[in-house]
Amino acid sequence: MAAFQPVGLVGFGLMGQGIATCLLSRGFSVRVYDSDRRTYARGQTNIDFALAELLRRRLIKAQVRKNWRDRLQCVSTFDDFARCPLIIESVPENLELKHQLFRELEAVVSPRAILASNTSSLPISMLQSVLRAPARFIGMHWGVPTQLVPFFEVIPGTRTSKRTVTLACELGVACGKDPIVLRQDIRGFIGNRLMYAMMREACYLVETGIGDIETVDRAFRHGLGWWSLLAGPFRWMDLTGIPAYAAVMEGLLPKLSNQKTVPDVMQDAVRRGSEGISNGKGFYRYDKAGAARWRKAWIEFSYDVKTLADKYEKLNRVK
Numbered sequence: 001m002a003a004f005q006p007v008g009l010v011g012f013g014l015m016g017q018g019i020a021t022c023l024l025s026r027g028f029s030v031r032v033y034d035s036d037r038r039t040y041a042r043g044q045t046n047i048d049f050a051l052a053e054l055l056r057r058r059l060i061k062a063q064v065r066k067n068w069r070d071r072l073q074c075v076s077t078f079d080d081f082a083r084c085p086l087i088i089e090s091v092p093e094n095l096e097l098k099h100q101l102f103r104e105l106e107a108v109v110s111p112r113a114i115l116a117s118n119t120s121s122l123p124i125s126m127l128q129s130v131l132r133a134p135a136r137f138i139g140m141h142w143g144v145p146t147q148l149v150p151f152f153e154v155i156p157g158t159r160t161s162k163r164t165v166t167l168a169c170e171l172g173v174a175c176g177k178d179p180i181v182l183r184q185d186i187r188g189f190i191g192n193r194l195m196y197a198m199m200r201e202a203c204y205l206v207e208t209g210i211g212d213i214e215t216v217d218r219a220f221r222h223g224l225g226w227w228s229l230l231a232g233p234f235r236w237m238d239l240t241g242i243p244a245y246a247a248v249m250e251g252l253l254p255k256l257s258n259q260k261t262v263p264d265v266m267q268d269a270v271r272r273g274s275e276g277i278s279n280g281k282g283f284y285r286y287d288k289a290g291a292a293r294w295r296k297a298w299i300e301f302s303y304d305v306k307t308l309a310d311k312y313e314k315l316n317r318v319k
């Protein structure tokens with residue numbers, strides 16, 4: 001753990017706050033920088049709330065909750081990262097912005113410091129192309145709620161060193177994660193490729209009038225959503241019989257959507273200003289109380305799921 005401290009974080013939005021919460025809950029010291037200083041107060045309120053909940057559920061020690069403020073430093077320039085052995089970037093998904101930021105970071109950090117990006121989809125080889133020392137650069141893709149889910153993708157670019165991969169995995173394990181290391185850099189990585197394939201089909205089913213939004217959501221929750229905690233797609237085929245899937249694939253795959261552009265249902269939502277529960281306008285509508293109910297449910301559910309997922313994790317590990 002000492003090898004990583006203090007961990008530097010750039011971007012203190014949804015993900016930056018989540019990563020900070022996770023690191024602080026595991027005893028790390030963290031330095032955070034955000035170009036919008038208003039995030040500092042908001043972020044600390046959210047971290048305090050999340051750590052209180054972890055303590056209430058006895059997932060962290062009282063001491064960790066008590067001293068987290070001493071271990072978090074909100075800094076005002078990148079110079080404060082000079083002594084950080086690891087800096088994780090979590091700013092918006094924009095290639096130019098991330099390139100610019102890594103160029104600036106590389107000018108101030110130590111030559112051996114690891115630079116990681118929490119990008120959801122940008123190819124790591126493309127991100128590392130602007131660095132003078134690309135071997136120290138890696139994709140480190142965290143999930144939400146960051147302090148709870150074991151999801152942690154480690155994506156080496158074509159020029160990432162083995163040392164960087166090993167250290168990234170060690171950090172993940174120290175944070176209670178189950179690192180998934182990709183053998184090759186690919187846009188969207190594994191988790192998001194699976195999710196977006198499903199989302200494209202969901203949009204297609206709504207746009208072609210096969211089902212409305214609520215119906216598609218219900219089909220997902222009661223089917224795939226129901227078993228996905230127990231088994232991944234391949235285990236599921238083992239459980240339910242492989243030949244049937246091969247037979248269905250033959251007829252069905254040519255009929256699935258392979259649209260290459262953003263679906264209309266998404267473009268229309270963005271044009272209407274729909275952001276989701278954050279502004280009350282999503283595919284469903286939320287008043288303040290409704291949005292609060294869903295936020296609370298999401299956290300509650302994540303804790304419930306954790307218990308269940310932990311229970312079946314061992315079984316999935318048996319070779």
Ligand SMILES: NC(=O)c1ccc[n+]([C@@H]2O[C@H](COP(=O)([O-])OP(=O)(O)OC[C@H]3O[C@@H](n4cnc5c(N)ncnc54)[C@H](O)[C@@H]3O)[C@@H](O)[C@H]2O)c1
Nearest residue numbers: 011012013014015016034035036090091092093118119120
């Ligand atoms: N939202 C998710 O579920 C999720 C999951 C995994 C990964 N990601 C990825 O994480 C990254 C961040 O996503 P998010 O949802 O936290 O976004 P966000 O908009 O909530 O937060 C981004 C933060 O970066 C700050 N920022 C912008 N420009 C900056 C700069 N030049 N220097 C320092 N700070 C700057 C913003 O002020 C903001 O606080 C994206 O690459 C995203 O694709 C998101």
